[in-house]
Every structure is written in C-alpha cells, then in structure tokens.
Amino acid sequence: MSDTYVLVHGAWHTGAEMEAVASELRAAGHVVHCPTLAGNRPSDDRSAIGLADAVASLVDFVETAQLQGVRLVGHSYGGMVISGAAAALLPRLARLVYVNAFVPLPGECLNDLVPPHYTALFDAIAAANANAVMLPFPVWREAFINDGDLALAQSAFERLNPHPYRTFTEPSAIEQPMAALMIGKSYVNCVLDTALPASLPWHPRLSERLGLYRYIESAGSHEAWFTEPAALARAIERAGRD
Amino acid sequence: MSDTYVLVHGAWHTGAEMEAVASELRAAGHVVHCPTLAGNRPSDDRSAIGLADAVASLVDFVETAQLQGVRLVGHSYGGMVISGAAAALLPRLARLVYVNAFVPLPGECLNDLVPPHYTALFDAIAAANANAVMLPFPVWREAFINDGDLALAQSAFERLNPHPYRTFTEPSAIEQPMAALMIGKSYVNCVLDTALPASLPWHPRLSERLGLYRYIESAGSHEAWFTEPAALARAIERAGRD
Amino acid sequence: MSDTYVLVHGAWHTGAEMEAVASELRAAGHVVHCPTLAGNRPSDDRSAIGLADAVASLVDFVETAQLQGVRLVGHSYGGMVISGAAAALLPRLARLVYVNAFVPLPGECLNDLVPPHYTALFDAIAAANANAVMLPFPVWREAFINDGDLALAQSAFERLNPHPYRTFTEPSAIEQPMAALMIGKSYVNCVLDTALPASLPWHPRLSERLGLYRYIESAGSHEAWFTEPAALARAIERAGRD
Numbered sequence: 001m002s003d004t005y006v007l008v009h010g011a012w013h014t015g016a017e018m019e020a021v022a023s024e025l026r027a028a029g030h031v032v033h034c035p036t037l038a039g040n041r042p043s044d045d046r047s048a049i050g051l052a053d054a055v056a057s058l059v060d061f062v063e064t065a066q067l068q069g070v071r072l073v074g075h076s077y078g079g080m081v082i083s084g085a086a087a088a089l090l091p092r093l094a095r096l097v098y099v100n101a102f103v104p105l106p107g108e109c110l111n112d113l114v115p116p117h118y119t120a121l122f123d124a125i126a127a128a129n130a131n132a133v134m135l136p137f138p139v140w141r142e143a144f145i146n147d148g149d150l151a152l153a154q155s156a157f158e159r160l161n162p163h164p165y166r167t168f169t170e171p172s173a174i175e176q177p178m179a180a181l182m183i184g185k186s187y188v189n190c191v192l193d194t195a196l197p198a199s200l201p202w203h204p205r206l207s208e209r210l211g212l213y214r215y216i217e218s219a220g221s222h223e224a225w226f227t228e229p230a231a232l233a234r235a236i237e238r239a240g241r242d
Numbered sequence: 243m244s245d246t247y248v249l250v251h252g253a254w255h256t257g258a259e260m261e262a263v264a265s266e267l268r269a270a271g272h273v274v275h276c277p278t279l280a281g282n283r284p285s286d287d288r289s290a291i292g293l294a295d296a297v298a299s300l301v302d303f304v305e306t307a308q309l310q311g312v313r314l315v316g317h318s319y320g321g322m323v324i325s326g327a328a329a330a331l332l333p334r335l336a337r338l339v340y341v342n343a344f345v346p347l348p349g350e351c352l353n354d355l356v357p358p359h360y361t362a363l364f365d366a367i368a369a370a371n372a373n374a375v376m377l378p379f380p381v382w383r384e385a386f387i388n389d390g391d392l393a394l395a396q397s398a399f400e401r402l403n404p405h406p407y408r409t410f411t412e413p414s415a416i417e418q419p420m421a422a423l424m425i426g427k428s429y430v431n432c433v434l435d436t437a438l439p440a441s442l443p444w445h446p447r448l449s450e451r452l453g454l455y456r457y458i459e460s461a462g463s464h465e466a467w468f469t470e471p472a473a474l475a476r477a478i479e480r481a482g483r484d
Numbered sequence: 485m486s487d488t489y490v491l492v493h494g495a496w497h498t499g500a501e502m503e504a505v506a507s508e509l510r511a512a513g514h515v516v517h518c519p520t521l522a523g524n525r526p527s528d529d530r531s532a533i534g535l536a537d538a539v540a541s542l543v544d545f546v547e548t549a550q551l552q553g554v555r556l557v558g559h560s561y562g563g564m565v566i567s568g569a570a571a572a573l574l575p576r577l578a579r580l581v582y583v584n585a586f587v588p589l590p591g592e593c594l595n596d597l598v599p600p601h602y603t604a605l606f607d608a609i610a611a612a613n614a615n616a617v618m619l620p621f622p623v624w625r626e627a628f629i630n631d632g633d634l635a636l637a638q639s640a641f642e643r644l645n646p647h648p649y650r651t652f653t654e655p656s657a658i659e660q661p662m663a664a665l666m667i668g669k670s671y672v673n674c675v676l677d678t679a680l681p682a683s684l685p686w687h688p689r690l691s692e693r694l695g696l697y698r699y700i701e702s703a704g705s706h707e708a709w710f711t712e713p714a715a716l717a718r719a720i721e722r723a724g725r726d
Binding site: 184203204207208212213214215216217238241242 | 380381383384385388389391392433434436439440441
C-alpha cells in the first residue's frame with residue numbers, strides 16, 4: 001500500500017535531515033515529501049520569522065502540491081508546526097503523527113513546554129545572535145544524539161542551521177486542543193530521547209494531550225533520524241498506516 | 243520442565259483468545275488451560291453475572307480439574323479474577339502472574355482503577371445494553387491493539403463478546419491486600435500497552451501492590467495475545483518458571 | 485580504539501563479579517580493571533569499614549596503577565564510591581559512568597536514597613550480624629535478578645559476601661553536587677532493574693542529579709552483570725566512548 005507522508009523537521013534542521021528516514025519509507029512503497037519550513041532556509045531572515053510563518057509555509061507546500069491522504073509527521077518543534085497547520089489542511093490529511101514532538105494547547109508557545117534552563121539558555125544565545133539560536137555542542141552530543149558515536153554527533157551537528165527564535169516564543173494560533181480535532185493521531189516515542197528531561201517528558205506529558213491516540217515506540221535518541229533511520233521509518237509506518 | 247499454566251482472559255475475551263500464547267507455552271513443554279469465565283460464555287446472562295460469579299467459576303475449574311502447582315495467569319480484568327480466587331486455591335498454586343492486569347485492594351472494584359472517562363463511557367454503554375458493555379472500535383484500535391495492523395485489529399475485534407458490567411462494578415471480596423498472600427507473584431508489562439493511560443498506568447501503580455514481586459517486560463500492546471504471542475509466552479514463562 | 489575502564493562493583497559483590505562484562509569489553513579492545521573495594525575483601529573487618537575507606541581504596545588503586553583517561557564505572561553502591569573518588573582522581577578521568585548506581589548529594593548516605601522498608605530490613609540484619617548485611621534470598625531472586633532462572637539466581641547468590649553496613653550509613657564526603665564536577669557523565673539504565681521500586685527509581689530520580697549527562701539503556705535486571713553481560717558491555721561502551 002502506497003501512502004503519502006510529509007515529514008516536518010524540527011528546529012535547526014531542514015528537510016534534508018529527514019531524507020534517511022524518507023528513503024526507508026520510499027523503499028516500503030510510500031510517497032514521501034520533506035519540505036523545509038520558512039525560517040530554516042538558507043536566506044531566511046532569522047530575526048523576523050515566527051511560528052505563524054512556518055505554519056503558513058507548510059500549509060502552502062501541501063496545498064501547492066495538491067496532496068491528499070497525507071500522513072503529516074512532525075518531529076520536535078515540527079509538532080508545533082503540524083499542530084498549527086492541521087485545521088487548515090484537514091481535508092487533505094489522513095493522520096497526524098508526532099515523533100517526540102511538541103503538542104501545544106491553544107495560546108502556548110514552544111518555550112512554555114521546555115524546562116526553564118533551556119529557555120534561559122536560548123534567551124541568552126538569541127540575544128547575542130540577532131534572535132537566532134543554536135544548540136551548544138555539549139548539549140547536542142549528550143542530550144540529543146546520546147546514542148551516536150562522536151563522529152556522527154559532529155557530522156550531524158555541522159549540518160544544523162541557526163533557528164529563528166520567534167518560532168519558540170510566538171504562541172500557537174490553534175483554536176482548540178489537538179484532542180478535539182476530528183482526525184486520527186499517533187505519537188512515536190524514541191525511548192532514548194533525553195532532549196527533554198525524563199522528569200518533564202515528551203511522553204505521556206505531551207502525547208496524552210492528543211486524547212485518543214496511537215502510541216508507538218522506537219529505538220534511539222531525539223536524533224534517531226540520524227542514528228536509527230530504519231527503525232524510525234518502521235515506527236512511523238506503524239503509526240501512520242491507517 | 244513441564245509446568246501447569248492456567249491463562250485467565252480479560253474482559254470481552256474468552257479462553258479461545260488465549261490460545262495463540264497457550265500454543266507457544268505448550269510447544270515449550272508446559273500444560274496449559276484456557277478456561278472461559280462465567281459471564282463470557284455464549285449463553286451467559288450479561289445482566290446478572292458479577293465478579294463473584296466469575297471468581298467462583300475459576301475456582302471451580304481449577305478444583306474440578308484437580309490441578310496442582312498452577313501458575314495462575316490473569317490478563318487485564320483477569321487480574322481481578324485471579325486475585326479473588328487465589329486464597330481459595332492457594333494449596334494448588336505455585337505462583338500468581340499478572341499480565342497488564344488489575345490488582346485490587348480489599349473492597350475495590352475494577353472501575354475504581356480506571357480513569358473517569360472510561361467509567362463514564364462504560365456506564366453509558368451498559369445503560370443502553372442491558373448491563374453489557376462493549377468497547378467502541380476506535381478505542382480498541384488506537385489504545386488496545388495499537389501495534390497491530392488494521393486487518394488484525396478488525397478480525398480480533400470481531401471475536402470479542404459483550405461483557406457483563408457487574409464484574410466491573412462489584413467490589414473484590416479479597417480479605418487482605420495481595421501483597422500479604424504467601425505465594426510468589428510476578429507482573430508482566432507489555433511496553434506498548436496504552437489501554438490504561440501512561441499517567442495512570444498498570445506499572446508501577448498496580449504492580450507494586452504485589453509487595454515483593456518479579457517484574458518482566460514484553461513487547462507489544464494490551465492485545466499482545468494477538469500481536470506478539472511468541473514474545474508474550476516467553477515473558478510468561480520467565481515470570482512463572484519458579 | 486582502546487580505552488581504559490575501571491569497573492567498580494556494588495554492595496555484596498567483588499571485582500570478580502564484574503569479570504563477565506570486563507571480558508566483553510576486553511574483547512572489544514579495551515583495558516579493564518575490576519578492583520575489589522575495601523570492605524568486600526575476604527579478611528576485611530565488616531564491623532568497622534565505612535564509605536570513606538571504600539573511596540580511599542579506589543583512589544589508591546587508580547593512583548597506584550597510574551591509570552590515565554579512565555572511564556570510571558560504578559554499579560549500584562559503586563556509584564557512592566565513584567562519586568566520592570571523582571574529585572581526587574579528576575586529572576586521571578575521562579568520564580564517570582553510573583550503571584543503576586546511586587548518585588549522592590553532599591551529606592547524603594546510601595540509606596537516604598532507598599525506600600524505608602529496605603533500611604528497616606538492613607538495620608535489623610546488621611544489628612544481628614556485627615554490622616554486616618546480607619540480602620535475603622527472596623529479595624535477591626525477585627527484585628535483583630528477576631530476569632535470571634533459578635539456577636543462576638542461586639549460583640550468583642552464593643558468590644555474594646557480607647557487606648559492611650557503615651558504607652550505607654556514612655554520609656558522602658563530596659563537597660558539591662556531581663552535576664558541578666567538570667567531567668562528562670553517563671547513566672546506564674537496565675530496563676528490568678527493580679532493585680529500587682519503580683516509584684522511587686534509579687532513573688530519572690538519580691540520573692538527573694548528574695546535570696547534563698548521556699543516557700543509555702540496556703537489557704536486563706540489576707544483576708545484568710550475570711544475566712546480560714554482552715548487552716551491558718555494549719551499553720557501557722556507548723556510555724563511555726567519548
């Protein structure tokens with residue numbers, strides 16, 4: 001069965017970093033798109049672009065491509081973006097799939113969902129970099145890609161791009177909790193993910209905001225897109241197949 | 243080593259749905275019984291049968307068959323039933339094994355152990371169906387058999403039978419916490435089980451009511467009996483072997 | 485790449501019980517030492533030896549052997565010991581690796597970190613045995629080596645030695661939280677470990693005391709050193725490789 005997947009990247013990433021998983025899904029017969037959101041393209045103005053711009057860019061991508069029956073998959077920050085785009089794209093969607101992704105309530109921004117030590121860190125970096133944020137390498141290596149070796153951690157880090165901080169501070173414009181949206185929802189949890197602390201976790205803190213949802217686990221860390229692409233593709237397929 | 247296992251099904255199931263796991267255990271050399279409890283047999287009166295009737299039917303089964311050295315395994319609602327039967331059957335038992343199963347305290351009913359949205363749902367369905375409850379298919383598909391594909395979710399759903407609601411509302415007649423019963427106890431946790439929400443979970447919320455117990459994990463969802471029978475059989479064997 | 489590992493055993497164990505994992509690490513090219521701490525050697529005076537003595541014996545071992553670039557790995561009680569030794573050994577260390585191990589705050593003793601029913605049990609046993617404690621076999625079999633079969637549970641139990649209770653009651657002499665020590669830290673969590681109850685767990689309760697740290701999971705129980713040595717060695721290597 002050939003399904004259509006749209007993989008929406010997280011902060012500091014582009015669609016290119018989704019390609020290893022996308023290739024696995026294509027090998028299973030699916031059509032897969034990996035757009036890069038507004039704010040993460042090379043010439044985008046990191047000082048100005050916010051969450052609504054990123055959401056609009058995703059809506060535009062799906063509508064322009066005239067996709068139907070879409071499994072809309074969001075990773076990390078991408079959960080803010082697919083949540084924001086879901087109502088507008090509803091007739092084109094088959095299911096929402098969150099992969100260790102943020103699930104906002106109406107009026108919440110991403111920074112409302114992370115521990116205070118992250119927002120303090122991001123505030124300081126953004127203030128010094130024209131409102132663009134980067135992750136310090138030690139945080140990336142230990143907490144984001146803990147299951148990779150040092151060489152992979154370094155090569156993946158070199159592919160990241162500065163992220164527009166307004167996408168973390170601008171509240172989601174969703175009008176109702178995601179649980180109320182009439183569409184199937186899944187949550188994929190990579191069991192080694194420590195990008196959020198285990199005491200303030202992705203699952204079940206954020207997953208259960210989906211109401212009735214399908215839970216799937218996968219191997220690997222927050223960056224399983226690099227470290228465990230085959231396992232993650234199988235998990236996304238189980239999350240999205242119906 | 244040949245051990246004797248009695249597999250006690252959950253709500254909406256019969257012994258027949260335990261057979262895939264039973265076959266795996268038999269292939270490992272064990273003797274396995276899969277009785278169907280009072281209340282889930284074709285001609286049983288769903289409006290009248292309660293927890294004490296189901297417990298009595300299990301006690302009667304084990305005594306009539308004159309079983310000894312029994313590993314008494316309860317799944318889900320079956321945990322209410324093995325808990326209720328354990329004191330009467332104690333001389334015949336080698337160990338109690340709970341598989342994502344309820345562990346009551348004295349005086350608790352099953353509905354005391356599930357989230358309010360389930361009891362509200364069950365109340366409404368039972369009121370409209372002469373005190374018999376069924377699971378809506380979307381709940382079954384997303385929260386009970388999340389790891390199966392749609393075809394398996396549907397075929398398994400078609401095998402379910404209406405469940406007598408009094409078995410959920412009648413308090414357990416156990417006289418002491420299960421932790422106080424002088425017998426070995428194990429808890430098998432299927433790691434994808436979301437039949438109870440992760441914020442009100444099987445483990446450790448209910449497992450630790452067993453006091454000193456043996457913890458074993460297995461692959462799969464609440465319905466691993468359908469989706470992961472070989473892995474579940476191995477887990478039950480590790481839980482029950484001594 | 486050949487790294488140097490020092491594996492520090494837990495209570496009731498000696499270095500000899502670390503050898504199965506050590507062999508796996510050596511087969512991967514590493515140099516591995518498994519010292520036995522003061523207090524667990526055959527002729528040690530269990531009534532007198534405390535935590536500071538055990539810490540001093542580890543510092544002495546590493547300094548006498550003139551080791552450099554050490555991955556210092558502590559299991560269970562061994563976490564108290566590597567924490568206490570870390571500041572003195574800092575120039576010789578590459579990373580601290582905790583394997584289901586205690587992480588004290590300044591002034592805490594091991595007994596501060598375990599449930600009250602354990603301290604009551606240990607108090608009684610120590611009072612009756614000249615301040616040496618042993619684990620009752622049922623606790624060992626059910627809660628420590630739950631994934632082994634009975635024969636392995638018994639043979640491993642026979643290798644244990646009486647443990648000097650002052651190492652559980654003497655406060656750690658660390659001067660600052662481990663999170664403040666300028667060195668990489670990892671936590672390996674064996675997913676079947678129930679030596680501490682899941683409601684008062686190793687992870688994240690103790691792991692997050694490390695501050696920024698690398699999280700790795702492994703198969704098996706608290707005694708994966710006996711039941712899953714190959715998997716545990718791979719996990720330790722991922723935890724310690726950089």
